[in-house]
Amino acid sequence: MPDAAGPTTPGSEGAPPREDSRLPLSGLRVVELGHYIAAPFATRLLADLGAEVIKVEPPEGDPHRDWGARVNGRAVWFSIHGRNKLSVTVDLKSEEGRRKVRALCARADALVENFRPGYLERIGLGPEVLRAENPRLVIARVSGYGQDGPYRDKPAFGAIGEAMGGLRHLTANPGQADLPPPRCGVSISDDLAGMYAALSLVSACWGRDRKADGQGGGKGVTIDLDLVSSVFSLMEGMLPEYGMLGRIRQPMGAALPSAAPTNTYPCADGKWLAIAGNSDLIFRRLMERIGRPDLAADPRMASNSGRCAHAGELDEAIAAWTRTMTAKEAQEAMEAVQVPCSRLYDMKDCAEDPHFQARDMMLEVEDPLVGATVPHPAAPFRFEGVPPRDMVRWPGPAVGQHNDYVFDTLLKEDAR
Amino acid sequence: MPDAAGPTTPGSEGAPPREDSRLPLSGLRVVELGHYIAAPFATRLLADLGAEVIKVEPPEGDPHRDWGARVNGRAVWFSIHGRNKLSVTVDLKSEEGRRKVRALCARADALVENFRPGYLERIGLGPEVLRAENPRLVIARVSGYGQDGPYRDKPAFGAIGEAMGGLRHLTANPGQADLPPPRCGVSISDDLAGMYAALSLVSACWGRDRKADGQGGGKGVTIDLDLVSSVFSLMEGMLPEYGMLGRIRQPMGAALPSAAPTNTYPCADGKWLAIAGNSDLIFRRLMERIGRPDLAADPRMASNSGRCAHAGELDEAIAAWTRTMTAKEAQEAMEAVQVPCSRLYDMKDCAEDPHFQARDMMLEVEDPLVGATVPHPAAPFRFEGVPPRDMVRWPGPAVGQHNDYVFDTLLKEDAR
Numbered sequence: 102m103p104d105a106a107g108p109t110t111p112g113s114e115g116a117p118p119r120e121d122s123r124l125p126l127s128g129l130r131v132v133e134l135g136h137y138i139a140a141p142f143a144t145r146l147l148a149d150l151g152a153e154v155i156k157v158e159p160p161e162g163d164p165h166r167d168w169g170a171r172v173n174g175r176a177v178w179f180s181i182h183g184r185n186k187l188s189v190t191v192d193l194k195s196e197e198g199r200r201k202v203r204a205l206c207a208r209a210d211a212l213v214e215n216f217r218p219g220y221l222e223r224i225g226l227g228p229e230v231l232r233a234e235n236p237r238l239v240i241a242r243v244s245g246y247g248q249d250g251p252y253r254d255k256p257a258f259g260a261i262g263e264a265m266g267g268l269r270h271l272t273a274n275p276g277q278a279d280l281p282p283p284r285c286g287v288s289i290s291d292d293l294a295g296m297y298a299a300l301s302l303v304s305a306c307w308g309r310d311r312k313a314d315g316q317g318g319g320k321g322v323t324i325d326l327d328l329v330s331s332v333f334s335l336m337e338g339m340l341p342e343y344g345m346l347g348r349i350r351q352p353m354g355a356a357l358p359s360a361a362p363t364n365t366y367p368c369a370d371g372k373w374l375a376i377a378g379n380s381d382l383i384f385r386r387l388m389e390r391i392g393r394p395d396l397a398a399d400p401r402m403a404s405n406s407g408r409c410a411h412a413g414e415l416d417e418a419i420a421a422w423t424r425t426m427t428a429k430e431a432q433e434a435m436e437a438v439q440v441p442c443s444r445l446y447d448m449k450d451c452a453e454d455p456h457f458q459a460r461d462m463m464l465e466v467e468d469p470l471v472g473a474t475v476p477h478p479a480a481p482f483r484f485e486g487v488p489p490r491d492m493v494r495w496p497g498p499a500v501g502q503h504n505d506y507v508f509d510t511l512l513k514e515d516a517r
Numbered sequence: 518m519p520d521a522a523g524p525t526t527p528g529s530e531g532a533p534p535r536e537d538s539r540l541p542l543s544g545l546r547v548v549e550l551g552h553y554i555a556a557p558f559a560t561r562l563l564a565d566l567g568a569e570v571i572k573v574e575p576p577e578g579d580p581h582r583d584w585g586a587r588v589n590g591r592a593v594w595f596s597i598h599g600r601n602k603l604s605v606t607v608d609l610k611s612e613e614g615r616r617k618v619r620a621l622c623a624r625a626d627a628l629v630e631n632f633r634p635g636y637l638e639r640i641g642l643g644p645e646v647l648r649a650e651n652p653r654l655v656i657a658r659v660s661g662y663g664q665d666g667p668y669r670d671k672p673a674f675g676a677i678g679e680a681m682g683g684l685r686h687l688t689a690n691p692g693q694a695d696l697p698p699p700r701c702g703v704s705i706s707d708d709l710a711g712m713y714a715a716l717s718l719v720s721a722c723w724g725r726d727r728k729a730d731g732q733g734g735g736k737g738v739t740i741d742l743d744l745v746s747s748v749f750s751l752m753e754g755m756l757p758e759y760g761m762l763g764r765i766r767q768p769m770g771a772a773l774p775s776a777a778p779t780n781t782y783p784c785a786d787g788k789w790l791a792i793a794g795n796s797d798l799i800f801r802r803l804m805e806r807i808g809r810p811d812l813a814a815d816p817r818m819a820s821n822s823g824r825c826a827h828a829g830e831l832d833e834a835i836a837a838w839t840r841t842m843t844a845k846e847a848q849e850a851m852e853a854v855q856v857p858c859s860r861l862y863d864m865k866d867c868a869e870d871p872h873f874q875a876r877d878m879m880l881e882v883e884d885p886l887v888g889a890t891v892p893h894p895a896a897p898f899r900f901e902g903v904p905p906r907d908m909v910r911w912p913g914p915a916v917g918q919h920n921d922y923v924f925d926t927l928l929k930e931d932a933r
Contacts, residue, residue, distance in 0.1 A: 307545070
């Protein structure tokens with residue numbers, strides 16, 4: 102695999118991690134006391150950006166390592182979720198284990214954790230303890246409901262953030278009261294909280310390090326992130342629309358109530374095509390192309406408000422045409438007359454798409470743990486002069502793969 | 518309104534903006550050449566974090582100002598979307614306007630823009646031009662498909678990232694081939710790209726400013742962000758699962774393919790309850806509570822992967838129990854044994870929830886432009902010692918409200 106990211110997984114032969122000074126967070130050390138998704142996703146983004154992330158796992162490993170389909174006995178998602186990180190094992194139930202975590206945090210820029218609120222304090226690793234040894238330590242705490250409030254001690258998983266934050270209410274199918282509203286399909290509330298954790302953590306480091314240059318300060322801060330607020334932050338203008346006008350946003354399915362025709366239409370191969378024909382000019386081109394010049398010329402359909410009043414009739418006409426061909430054929434026909442549209446890509450569509458390929462959005466990464474070359478999505482941010490494949494320095498490591506390197510080499514070098 | 522954020526909108530009487538050194542990005546200046554959602558959402562997050570954001574608008578204003586429901590003739594979403602920003606107007610078609618943008622960028626840390634790729638270069642404001650005057654300038658560019666690749670010049674519309682990035686495929690209802698997969702209900706791909714823009718921008722500033730302390734470097738970089746990659750980055754293990762095993766992730770409705778049991782279950786009163794019982798310990802508590810200790814002890818169900826293989830059987834057992842009581846009764850029973858669960862909140866549920874209220878997740882902000890007190894969602898990140906209401910310094914300003922302050926005061930002060 103000449104294109105694969107190199108086999109330079111650090112620590113496998115005691116080698117130091119490959120630092121890359123082209124990456125913006127090169128030189129930032131972050132300790133992860135994380136499991137499952139939210140905190141590990143935050144640190145994966147930081148690691149993609151060049152940070153040195155030390156993932157602290159229990160001796161049996163993060164249970165997330167068991168999630169998803171396996172190849173050679175290994176869940177392949179972890180190849181991505183754990184990439185660019187160092188893994189060390191620590192038994193938090195032992196004094197020796199807690200001493201190791203304190204030693205790591207004493208030499209780190211930041212800590213990301215997603216235990217239940219209060220747990221770190223109970224085992225003697227709360228912010229006050231850690232910051233007594235390292236006043237610079239930024240601590241980002243991710244939880245379901247936040248570090249205070251009446252629900253703080255309730256257990257929460259991602260589905261709960263999506264439900265309480267307002268998103269699941271919006272994905273219902275109008276008029277289908279017997280169908281459970283579908284999820285987003287991914288762990289969206291964990292992902293959002295992880296992204297906010299990464300953003301606020303780096304921001305806190307920027308502010309701390311700026312103040313350290315002669316303005317006093319330079320202290321680390323504690324940041325409280327929760328799944329519910331992370332989802333709720335995306336609710337656009339819905340809070341004032343309810344609070345000031347009493348309007349409760351309702352699910353809209355695949356349509357928009359204020360513009361027509363724009364919807365998602367069924368094709369002959371069972372796939373769907375989203376078509377946005379909702380401007381006067383585009384509408385006429387769309388109707389001509391599907392063989393309905395009568396509707397293009399219909400005075401009832403001359404304006405958007407008229408089209409909205411007859412949206413069902415227009416959607417039926419468009420669907421009658423899309424049903425006669427594959428989604429790909431329909432998309433090509435629409436694009437030829439400059440009508441905005443998009444198929445709903447599944448993973449095969451993504452993998453075969455020439456734009457995804459041209460942009461190196463899918464990387465082949467040699468993974469010694471899986472014993473195979475694993476396709477990885479590229480980092481979502483591209484830095485000029487840094488090829489996307491260079492941002493995947495190594496795949497998710499084995500449990501405790503870097504114990505010797507981190508505890509015997511890294512910490513001792515720092516202590517010198 | 519003694520609790521409302523103060524009326525200290527900067528510039529209304531020529532006053533300087535209220536800086537808050539408790540916020541981590543206080544002292545970071547960011548220029549926004551943005552419209553609609555993605556770039557303005559990035560800068561809203563940066564502004565919430567304390568950055569000085571200068572939003573550059575055409576004389577008629579960002580068209581987003583018209584989006585959504587109105588109060589007193591003003592769309593209330595913009596009160597949130599534009600908060601904590603300074604607004605200046607510039608005509609990019611005039612040489613005078615472009616000179617102003619160059620002057621702003623010459624004195625800024627970073628620029629966020631979401632024009633079509635190539636537009637800034639065509640009007641003489643490309644990265645090379647801007648960085649010739651300010652080598653430190655970090656530039657985050659947000660577009661539908663990215664700055665290169667075969668689709669770069671195709672027009673992006675709202676649903677593209679969601680559809681091409683793989684998310685819309687996953688929101689279908691299994692077994693309901695005649696129902697179009699619903700939208701997420703919010704502008705999720707713009708939001709994700711905006712969050713990644715904010716994260717990578719601050720990271721680039723941290724790396725630049727670290728290098729400036731005597732390590733050489735200190736140059737600004739250009740970052741390429743696109744809606745499609747931003748959504749695609751959340752596709753978990755789906756790419757290797759397809760590439761290595763040929764498996765194409767299919768919609769799961771309210772279930773998850775990688776964790777079980779977690780689903781949305783029907784109750785006797787016709788309402789839905791999301792229950793997440795997908796960890797070993799929680800699973801056993803859940804099964805005991807619904808009277809199925811046999812499943813709790815079943816060796817097939819001992820691990821998450823085993824439970825995923827028998828998810829249908831578990832969902833049937835849970836639904837058989839939830840159908841015998843109201844959603845409220847089921848929720849109370851689940852909470853009594855510490856099993857995560859939630860109803861699907863609409864905006865009224867959010868507004869009335871005691872936890873949202875106790876956490877100050879909804880703030881009353883006096884908005885002179887709307888002429889009313891507008892409820893705002895708090896910033897999703899909380900910094901110890903900074904009350905959430907202090908992070909909303911002022912609501913979305915009028916078009917060009919800060920022209921005099923920015924062009925006559927701010928830039929001249931800096932030039933001294």
